[in-house]
Amino acid sequence: SGLPESIVAAACARVGQSVLHLDSRNYYGGNWASFSFSGLLSWIKENQQKTDTSDECEDWRKLILDNEEVISLSKKDKTIQNVEDFCFGDQDSAKDVEEAGALSKLPVFGAAEAEGVAEESEKDCPPTESADTESREPEKAADTEPASAAEGKDEEITPENEGSQSTALGDSTLDLGKAEDASSEISAPEPKRITYSQIVREGRRFNIDLVSKLLYSRGLLIDLLIKSNVSRYAEFKNATRILAFRDGKVEQVPCSRADVFNSRQLTMVEKRMLMKFLTFCLEYEQHPDEYQDYESSTFAQFLRTRKLTPSLQHFILHSIAMVSETDCSTLEGLQATKKFLQCLGRYGNTPFLFPLYGQGEIPQCFCRMCAVFGGIYCLRHPVQCLVVDKGSGRCKAIVDHFGQRISAKYFIVEDSYLSDSVCTNVHYRQISRAVLITDRSVLNTDSEQQVSILTVPPMELGKPAVCVIELCSSTMTCMKDTYLVHLTCPSTNTAREDLEPAVQKLFNLNTEKETENEELEKPKVLWAVYFNMRDSSGIDKNSYNSLPSNVYVCSGPDSALGNDCAVKQAETIFREMFPTEEFCPPSPNPEDIIYDEDGVAPEEAGLSNSPETKPDTSVEEGSSEGSAALKKEDNED
């Protein structure tokens, strides 16, 4: 139930089709899902083991008629590879810590398994410090002493010593929580030291996305959310700043009119030149004489001719257009810049929105819409095969893992369910991903609550730039006093090889006795995971071997920052299936819906797979936090 499938499902249900949505996983979203911390640990463990469950029960074969043939579906998800996780804190102390109120998304690796996971991943943890911990004097309830936390620059603070761990955990957890609150009030300016056990205990505060994307505020997904009224199921926060990484330093990029006005780093002339160039980009089509001499050059070369200082060139190329220095043409660069600028000012001073509780919310919103209009959802429901009629060549039915045969007219399959035999001609790209939990922002300013996007230019020419998205706790994706950092780039190697250089530039990976002062300035990584995800976007349907015409393939996430690819794909599939129907027309307001039979209110009819009870942050109350509900009208006078 990834994003394109969910959109297609919602669109079909909306126009009155019966939709059955099956997912072999036990969570919504596929590779678009987000997890709590323990959920992610379980996901990591599952993807590291990759046990092939070969239950070759062939009972279902007798359901297949003579004039039918079978396209088997893959039972094993091969889209995730090279998963490596690291903990930079004291894991031992967290051995017996449980996530408060844990309800794991993966039942096989429940909360009780957290310890096992921790032990296992410890092997990957380069600086093993268990010996260190044992030799250290027990620090009693260090968290209640902010002073020691502040001084102990070179020591990990352990909230519970192994020995004193045996007391009733529930109570002590509660007490500690209170003490934390109190201490954070007193010592507000000092960054809090968060320990691994706190992360585990507060694991439910995390909503860690497998894909890291933002919504362009004038992108296709926003338009679709608004048009279809699906936006009522989600809340968003504006990305608050655009950052650049230049000469080893993180700087804020002035990109909106207000930013340029307020900027202290730009000279007056730079302000004018930047505004002038950006204004030109907004309507570059009307001034072809300005750029046509450079159409065959790269955008970077074009920028050099525009009286822009090096820092402005850097800002525009890497942080605004976000394109490659070496192989982006002038026109592509202008287009990208224009897109960025057009998105400014609709919901705020940056072009991006981030969904509260994570990107994983978005597919679920469409699932909910589908369910409201009669769609049926089954998780943990693998499918054995597609059944194809030999005569017509069309797919007639599927057989599920219970051996149940289900007939349908149209079949939408996510790429990862297709078996190797179907995909022999398909060449996949890969996305390199890293997720870090850090203790402070890459750029500290007056406000702690920042949602930042940062492009790290390639260290060597020809490599892709790394897109870094740093989320603060008010996005509801991480616990208080931590930041969740997503790194993404198209793969050239394993995720760790691709991304670790950028991580090292931006963050402090040392756990002990930091050597240089410079390192101290950087945020500390508390925990990290790297993995490669298969990028199955942009694959022509004909590349798949002998798929019936009424089977449609949805790809997994692509490496781009926005979601246009998924929306386009969903709309294309829907239009092929139902050329005469409208794609996601506005859904009626709840008060306008009349239920014939049992009068189920739409709220109750919706699906929610997340056991968390989400605090209700309504737009009116949350306006100071900057959360925004999507509205059709732009925010204008």
Added chain:
Amino acid sequence: MHGRLKVRSPDAARRRQREEKLRLYRSAMTTLLGKEAPPDEVLALTGAVLAANPDVGTCWNLRRRALPAQSEDWVQSELAFAGTCLAVNPKSYGAWHHRAWVLARAPPPSPIPGERRLCERLLGADPRNFHAWEHRRALAGAEDAEAELAFAAELLARDFSNFSAWHHRGRLLGKLETGRLRHELELVQNAVFTDPNDQSAWVYLRCILSRASPPPRILCLYVNREDATLAAVFSRPVLVGSGQSALSVTLNGSTVEGTTWRSGEGWPRPGLTWLWDLPPDPSPPSSLHIRVTWEPGPAHHEVTLQADEDEAWWQESIVLRELFWPEVGVTDPEVLEELVGTCRELLDLEPQSRGCLLTLVLLLSVLDPLAHEDEIRRCLRALQEADPLRGGFVADVASRAEVALGLLRAETQQGRLCLQRKALSVLALPERLALVTELDVSGNRLRALPPNLGAMRRLKVLDASHNAITSLRGFPPLPCLEELNLEGNPITLPSLAPLAACPRLARLRLDATAMAAHPQVTSSLAHILPGVTIA
């Protein structure tokens, strides 16, 4: 599992809602406008109407009539009610007015903090809600200027294209010392370099530069024995004989009681020139020492008419920097020079920016028009091209600059002044022309000769040929005017009537005017202006 759903048409539902709203409104208004209802009912009914639509002025009025009769304390609840109405329409004039009315009746403690929060909330939603700015200014202006300045700065940081926020700042700043002024100028600089086309910062810049507007003062005294008048010419139009300011005369050492002044422009309204009739002159002529005091200003000016003189005058000499834009002339010239530098820098990048061109012209004209003559003309031409919609305004600025240049070049402000073919659209700075005897404004674009030419008490010859003058309506009675040239103007006969009030007018040239062709013109003119030779 789920019931099949049907969808009610939202249009139908909306229509029903609107009809219901209308029905309620009509019934409530019928009751309210009918016989006098008891206050409680008035409050309930107006409350219902206003909550739906806060713009029904009648209801607010009825409420204000009913409220004082309430026994319990109604101020808080009424403030809350006005608040909910403002939530419905944050720009409702009625609701804001009502709120101010209630606040004026609020008992202590001061409601100001709450009001400030309300304004903050509304301005957060719409930073340009001028009602909220006005409300804030009215109640919190004087309280904590620094905090208010910071508040305005914060909203400007969100979007500097906000005239209200700039205005709020401008009103809070008292007299600007150079340091403060520099800070404000930096803000303006940030804004204009970010977006030179946004006029708000340019307007603010001109406002803060011209804050110290000097009070009107006497620029010239002129006494003429034959006409038996004393003329006082002011730096700005004033109305003598009203209000607290008074113009008093001391003649040969003794105060003249009950001086009556008449306007030199022909009618009693604010004007530049005011005339006092001298007391009957004993013969033989004696010398007159006249001292004029303009209160509340402390300064007095004196003029002495010797026994053997027909006329005498005193005139303030021109201070270069205070001629063109007197308000700005007092600003630290160093700051102005810096600003000129900034404008030139910006103009290099944005040669079309009208805000910048105008500011530069004004600044250069203030600093030294003679030294920057070419640059001023160049900028004005560029401004004409860049801003055709405000061509008239630019032409007026250019005219003022040309007159100032003419005056400065003429060295003395008397005798002959030639402003030929300067594309003048208006005859600016008449207050400085009081002693000119011959004025040549031919070949310009003047459409009228303004009444404030009444300052020109000594003018003998006025050449206004080849302009676009259509009428002489309002032309002042000039005592010395002997010759007037109106050649080549589209002027009509009836509008020449005011010339009859010029006692010495002897020659009038009307060649190539619309009238020249008409045969009866000569006879009609002879009737209106007997004793005037028409050419």
